[in-house]
Amino acid sequence: MGTFQIDFGTTKPSPRIIGIDLGTTNSLSAYLDPTGTPQVIPGADGRPLVPSVVHYPLEGAPVVGYEAIEKLKSDPARTVYSAKRLMGRALADIAGEHLTYAIDEAASSQVIHLALGMTPPEVGAAVLRVLKQNAEAHLGEPVTQAVITVPAYFNDAQRQATKDAGRIAGLEVLRLVNEPTAAALAYGLDKRKQGIIAVYDLGGGTFDISILKLHEGIFEVLATNGDTHLGGDDIDQLLMQVALEDLATEWGLDLTADPSAYQSLRQAVIAAKHALSTAPAVSLEFAWLGKEYRRELTREIFDRLILPIVDRTLGPCRRCLADAGVTVEQIDEVVLVGGSTRIPLVRSAVENLFRSRPHTELNPDEVVALGAAVQAGILAGDVQDTLLLDVTPLSLGLETMGGVVTKLIHRNSTIPASATETFTTAIDGQRNVLIHAVQGERELVKDCRSLARFDLKDIPPMPAGLPKIEVRFLIDANGILNVSAKELRSGQQHSMEVTPSYGLTDDQVEAMILASIEHAEDDFRERQVREARVEADQILAAIDKAKANAAWDALTAEERATVSLATNQLLLAYHGDNHEVILAKIEELNQATHPLAESMMNTAVQGALKGTKI
Amino acid sequence: MSDYYGSLDLPPLQLDLDLADLERRFHLKSRQWHPDRFARASAAEQQAALDASSLLNDAYRTLRDPLRRAEYALKVAGLNIGEQGNKDVPADLLEEVFDFNMALEEADADEIGVARERFADMRNEIDEQMLMLFARHDAAPARATLEELRALLNRRRYIANLIATASGEGIRH
Numbered sequence: 212m213g214t215f216q217i218d219f220g221t222t223k224p225s226p227r228i229i230g231i232d233l234g235t236t237n238s239l240s241a242y243l244d245p246t247g248t249p250q251v252i253p254g255a256d257g258r259p260l261v262p263s264v265v266h267y268p269l270e271g272a273p274v275v276g277y278e279a280i281e282k283l284k285s286d287p288a289r290t291v292y293s294a295k296r297l298m299g300r301a302l303a304d305i306a307g308e309h310l311t312y313a314i315d316e317a318a319s320s321q322v323i324h325l326a327l328g329m330t331p332p333e334v335g336a337a338v339l340r341v342l343k344q345n346a347e348a349h350l351g352e353p354v355t356q357a358v359i360t361v362p363a364y365f366n367d368a369q370r371q372a373t374k375d376a377g378r379i380a381g382l383e384v385l386r387l388v389n390e391p392t393a394a395a396l397a398y399g400l401d402k403r404k405q406g407i408i409a410v411y412d413l414g415g416g417t418f419d420i421s422i423l424k425l426h427e428g429i430f431e432v433l434a435t436n437g438d439t440h441l442g443g444d445d446i447d448q449l450l451m452q453v454a455l456e457d458l459a460t461e462w463g464l465d466l467t468a469d470p471s472a473y474q475s476l477r478q479a480v481i482a483a484k485h486a487l488s489t490a491p492a493v494s495l496e497f498a499w500l501g502k503e504y505r506r507e508l509t510r511e512i513f514d515r516l517i518l519p520i521v522d523r524t525l526g527p528c529r530r531c532l533a534d535a536g537v538t539v540e541q542i543d544e545v546v547l548v549g550g551s552t553r554i555p556l557v558r559s560a561v562e563n564l565f566r567s568r569p570h571t572e573l574n575p576d577e578v579v580a581l582g583a584a585v586q587a588g589i590l591a592g593d594v595q596d597t598l599l600l601d602v603t604p605l606s607l608g609l610e611t612m613g614g615v616v617t618k619l620i621h622r623n624s625t626i627p628a629s630a631t632e633t634f635t636t637a638i639d640g641q642r643n644v645l646i647h648a649v650q651g652e653r654e655l656v657k658d659c660r661s662l663a664r665f666d667l668k669d670i671p672p673m674p675a676g677l678p679k680i681e682v683r684f685l686i687d688a689n690g691i692l693n694v695s696a697k698e699l700r701s702g703q704q705h706s707m708e709v710t711p712s713y714g715l716t717d718d719q720v721e722a723m724i725l726a727s728i729e730h731a732e733d734d735f736r737e738r739q740v741r742e743a744r745v746e747a748d749q750i751l752a753a754i755d756k757a758k759a760n761a762a763w764d765a766l767t768a769e770e771r772a773t774v775s776l777a778t779n780q781l782l783l784a785y786h787g788d789n790h791e792v793i794l795a796k797i798e799e800l801n802q803a804t805h806p807l808a809e810s811m812m813n814t815a816v817q818g819a820l821k822g823t824k825i
Numbered sequence: 826m827s828d829y830y831g832s833l834d835l836p837p838l839q840l841d842l843d844l845a846d847l848e849r850r851f852h853l854k855s856r857q858w859h860p861d862r863f864a865r866a867s868a869a870e871q872q873a874a875l876d877a878s879s880l881l882n883d884a885y886r887t888l889r890d891p892l893r894r895a896e897y898a899l900k901v902a903g904l905n906i907g908e909q910g911n912k913d914v915p916a917d918l919l920e921e922v923f924d925f926n927m928a929l930e931e932a933d934a935d936e937i938g939v940a941r942e943r944f945a946d947m948r949n950e951i952d953e954q955m956l957m958l959f960a961r962h963d964a965a966p967a968r969a970t971l972e973e974l975r976a977l978l979n980r981r982r983y984i985a986n987l988i989a990t991a992s993g994e995g996i997r998h
Binding site: 589592 | 882886
């Protein structure tokens with residue numbers, strides 16, 4: 212006789228993977244609902260967007276989001292914004308950028324350090340932690356795995372920095388997805404089955420253009436291009452220049468010297484910029500120390516002002532078309548992504564270039580996160596027929612004689628992509644070989660971005676040219692370089708010392724993770740103390756009330772003294788930071804009040820009896 | 826050496842490939858091997874997927890381009906074409922190249938333009954010859970055909986350099 216085994220679903224469901232758009236200005240997360248539709252995740256305030264602004268108070272946990280924006284004006288030195296522009300960069304990269312928080316110039320060689328002490332990945336982690344908590348509260352389950360989006364044109368160091376931010380926030384980053392590609396995923400899911408799509412993504416800090424070919428669920432990126440330092444922030448800075456010059460002549464004041472005033476003006480300028488996307492003219496208004504500044508800003512003036520910025524996006528678009536090997540006529544659809552594409556001049560420039568009306572059905576602030584959720588669904592196995600084939604935005608090369616670059620993996624190669632090179636020695640008995648990897652399109656090393664140096668160590672002494680070490684360069688699906696070396700004769704792995712040119716070392720990231728866990732413990736302890744105090748408040752209030760009761764007077768003097776002593780001891784423990792002591796004192800007070808409780812019961816019974824007419 | 830043909834289930838060293846068929850194979854294999862399909866697999870399976878998909882991508886990138894495909898096939902057959910190609914001027918081009926160099930020296934834009942078009946015609950002719958050699962090789966693989974192909978590719982590289990010079994892009998290959 213056979214037995215039927217009925218599976219009641221004993222297999223544990225896999226943990227959910229969320230999609231995160233970690234933006235320059237705003238961040239948000241999304242997930243794939245049971246019907247396979249991506250949904251944004253709201254925060255406690257019901258809003259899905261979390262401004263990427265982090266305020267570090269002198270004491271206590273960082274404040275993130277709208278609350279932190281308020282602090283930009285009142286405490287600019289301790290409030291960080293646009294940290295994404297600093298990700299994976301060095302001090303020299305951000306020269307000329309006006310920020311209202313300080314950079315520690317002495318500490319910033321391979322990684323930017325803020326004067327507040329932290330690095331850009333840690334600031335990103337503070338934002339990610341809030342998104343993680345929001346997702347956990349909304350979904351009612353722990354969230355530990357995520358897909359995070361990055362600008363397509365991000366280089367190796369910028370990608371690594373984003374991954375580090377995830378790790379520090381306690382998230383396993385299963386995949387970095389390029390923002391324009393994510394947007395295409397969000398748009399293309401149930402739309403056309405074939406065709407060529409261009410995604411124009413102008414955000415707060417970065418610009419990307421990607422051209423994709425859609426074919427039965429496969430999203431194949433043909434080419435991508437962009438500028439990781441071009442976006443709404445640059446428009447803000449242009450408007451700031453105008454206003455600052457006005458104020459210098461009208462008021463005779465240099466506002467750049469006053470971060471609070473600068474931030475107030477910056478927010479007025481941003482509000483005016485936003486309003487100009489729908490209104491033909493706005494009045495830029497700013498009041499400071501009793502003085503008032505007002506300036507009429509028409510869209511015509513605005514357009515003329517920002518034209519150079521919009522023009523800067525067109526070069527990458529043309530190069531992208533050329534690399535993709537398609538003409539403007541072959542583009543079937545154009546998709547707009549990023550808040551800055553709300554600007555009418557940007558829309559008309561895109562329309563002129565591609566000669567078609569771009570898609571804007573999905574909220575440009577949300578579309579990237581929605582696409583990240585789709586990619587999360589692909590990784591989880593919930594989305595079966597869709598597959599993304601992305602490319603590396605920058606060529607990978609090696610330094611050769613005379614500071615010249617030899618390209619190994621060309622830009623717009625589908626990833627994962629690999630290349631192998633065999634290295635040998637140039638002089639007899641040479642013990643190590645140095646390899647310098649760079650990213651970029653230029654011919655000379657000095658014009659490319661240094662990626663890392665690899666030292667093939669402990670080569671057995673042999674005549675020159677005899678050792679043969681094969682080095683494999685592999686760009687993974689995240690667009691991050693992995694390198695391994697093999698001694699060809701023996702087939703053994705060859706040891707290698709890797710020195711990344713930019714970014715945090717693994718040890719540094721580990722230390723930051725530990726620090727954040729310690730902080731999490733601090734937070735936890737703080738919460739326990741707060742909860743204990745709430746409990747103490749309740750019992751103290753109850754005793755205060757009981758003292759007005761006749762039952763209190765019915766106690767013996769000794770019983771009253773015991774209660775008073777226990778009350779005082781609880782009050783002493785109350786302001787300490789040990790929740791266990793507080794709870795112990797609550798318990799002692801509880802014990803001490805037993806006679807009181809009994810007495811109150813009796814009084815109540817007597818009262819009740821008295822009130823009863825027999 | 827990495828087996829590009831094998832990774833796409835193609836007969837070894839077939840030179841004449843249908844690009845639509847190649848793309849179909851590439852997509853099919855990508856669905857099978859892309860790391861996205863192994864996000865929750867063991868570390869060993871993830872590594873295998875990474876190796877297989879990077880080989881697949883490298884293979885598709887190489888084989889979809891007739892020139893790179895030919896160079897790869899020659900390399901597999903042990904017929905390496907030199908890194909720099911043949912520096913010597915092909916005998917039948919001596920006069921042409923001499924005139925072209927004169928035009929360059931005199932910066933005679935008209936003459937340079939005429940020369941560029943002539944070189945471009947030569948390149949197109951070579952490309953047609955290359956396709957004929959592809960077909961001949963696939964019908965009856967012979968080392969002599971591959972050697973002929975190598976000579977043709979060297980000549981093509983030389984002419985491509987002339988075109989690049991004429992277009993003012995400097996020497997490239």
